[in-house]
Amino acid sequence: MFRKKSFLCTLDNMCGGVLSAGMVGMVVGHPFDTTKVQMQTQEGAARYKGTLDAMTSIKHHGLLRGFFRGLSYPLVSYGGVNAIIFGVYGASLRMVAEDRTPGLWDVFVAGCAGGAAQLVLACPVDVVKCRLQAQIPHEGVKTAAGHQEYFTGPTQCTRAVWRQSGLRGMYRGLGTMALRDVPTYGIYLVLYEIISSALHARGLTDSRGIVADVIGGGLAGSMSWFCAMPFDVIKSRLQADSAGRYRGFLHCWSVAVKQEGLPVLYRGTLVTCLRGFPVNAATFMVYTQLLKHLKTYDSESQTTGA
Numbered sequence: 264m265f266r267k268k269s270f271l272c273t274l275d276n277m278c279g280g281v282l283s284a285g286m287v288g289m290v291v292g293h294p295f296d297t298t299k300v301q302m303q304t305q306e307g308a309a310r311y312k313g314t315l316d317a318m319t320s321i322k323h324h325g326l327l328r329g330f331f332r333g334l335s336y337p338l339v340s341y342g343g344v345n346a347i348i349f350g351v352y353g354a355s356l357r358m359v360a361e362d363r364t365p366g367l368w369d370v371f372v373a374g375c376a377g378g379a380a381q382l383v384l385a386c387p388v389d390v391v392k393c394r395l396q397a398q399i400p401h402e403g404v405k406t407a408a409g410h411q412e413y414f415t416g417p418t419q420c421t422r423a424v425w426r427q428s429g430l431r432g433m434y435r436g437l438g439t440m441a442l443r444d445v446p447t448y449g450i451y452l453v454l455y456e457i458i459s460s461a462l463h464a465r466g467l468t469d470s471r472g473i474v475a476d477v478i479g480g481g482l483a484g485s486m487s488w489f490c491a492m493p494f495d496v497i498k499s500r501l502q503a504d505s506a507g508r509y510r511g512f513l514h515c516w517s518v519a520v521k522q523e524g525l526p527v528l529y530r531g532t533l534v535t536c537l538r539g540f541p542v543n544a545a546t547f548m549v550y551t552q553l554l555k556h557l558k559t560y561d562s563e564s565q566t567t568g569a
Contacts, residue, residue, distance in 0.1 A: 286341055288545035293337070294330035295538030297321060299531035300396040303499040306522070309401040314534050320402040333395035336388045336417045344381050344388075348448065349550055352377035370456055371449035378448030379441065386440055387433040390502045391420050397503035412505075427505075436501035439512045443494035447487050454483035455547060471555070476548040484543025485536040492535065493528035 298317050311317040321329045355373035356365055365373075398413055414420040424432040459479035462468050468475035488495075497515050509515040519527050 286338055288542040289338055289341055290331075290334070292538040292542040293334045294318075294321075295534045297330050297332060297396045297399070298534045299495075299538070300393055300499050300503070301399060301401075302531040302534070303496045304393070304397040304503045305401055309404050311401065314531075317534075321399055323402040324399055329399060332399060333392040333417070336391050340384055340388045344385050345546065345550075347381045347384060348377040350377075351380040352448075352452065367453050367456060371453050374449035374452035375445050377452075378444040378446075382437060382441055382444060385444075386437050387421075389440065389498070390424060390433055390435055391417050393499055393502040394420050394424065394505060397499070424505075435504075436498045439494055439498040439501055439515075442512070443491045443498055447491040450490055451483050451487035451543075454486055455479045458482050471552070473548060473552065476551045477544040480547025481540035481544035483547070484539035488535050488539040489532060492532050495535070496528050496530055 298314065298321060301321060302311050302314065302317050305311055305317075311320070323329070324332075352373050355376040356369060359365070359372050360369045395414055395417065412423060414423065421433075428435070456479075459472075459475045462475040462478060463472065497512060497519065500515050500519065501509055501512070504515075509518065
């Protein structure tokens, strides 16, 4: 009885550590995310010259109204979103691989399943986040967007979106987000397995595999984000579009490319990939270490009969 209680306390502390580490990573990465959304959504006269121009402009609005605008909802939902992703991933991997060792195709399919499942919670959070981030004005540039309601926070934004479009508004860009997330999570997890396994095979990690987790998770995150960028640009524009200018994915894609050329589909790539490394390194490190601790406990329990 004491052993089980001790394990539950340990598990509780570990889960708390996973959540804390992930939230720290999200806080560190949010300024990069805000810069990315600003670069992707500002058009015409408000268009930025580049990453430095965007960051300089955002800096003028301070931390809360600038770089950390829109952080609260993603921060609160982080645990739920990642629990869905990795929970569905683990269950799907056991299902598709059955009693054999999972291959890369199994990892890809299970990753896609995890990416699809998290959309239910992640999409409304992203809609509110993008609306708030896109409203940061380009410092020193006058635009025609002054008539739009400026939201003081996520609650006001959520109410406005619901009042205007209801549930459909909260899930605006869902199809585009699915095109981005479903295959990308599969790619992300496959890349992690390849990189991590290569580091282990060459002895380029520590005894607990933390180095492999950090490098594998970080590189997999940055590389998979690069693959997803065209869909991410369209998703950001659709979700930030409070005026209903775009009819959907294809219309937004065609308008963006026609007006700004194909390079627009990779706007914000550098800052996104920079953000992707630390955030995903932390996520994978704590996730894999948690699994190893649980497997160790399970083996000890079977051995002792506890």
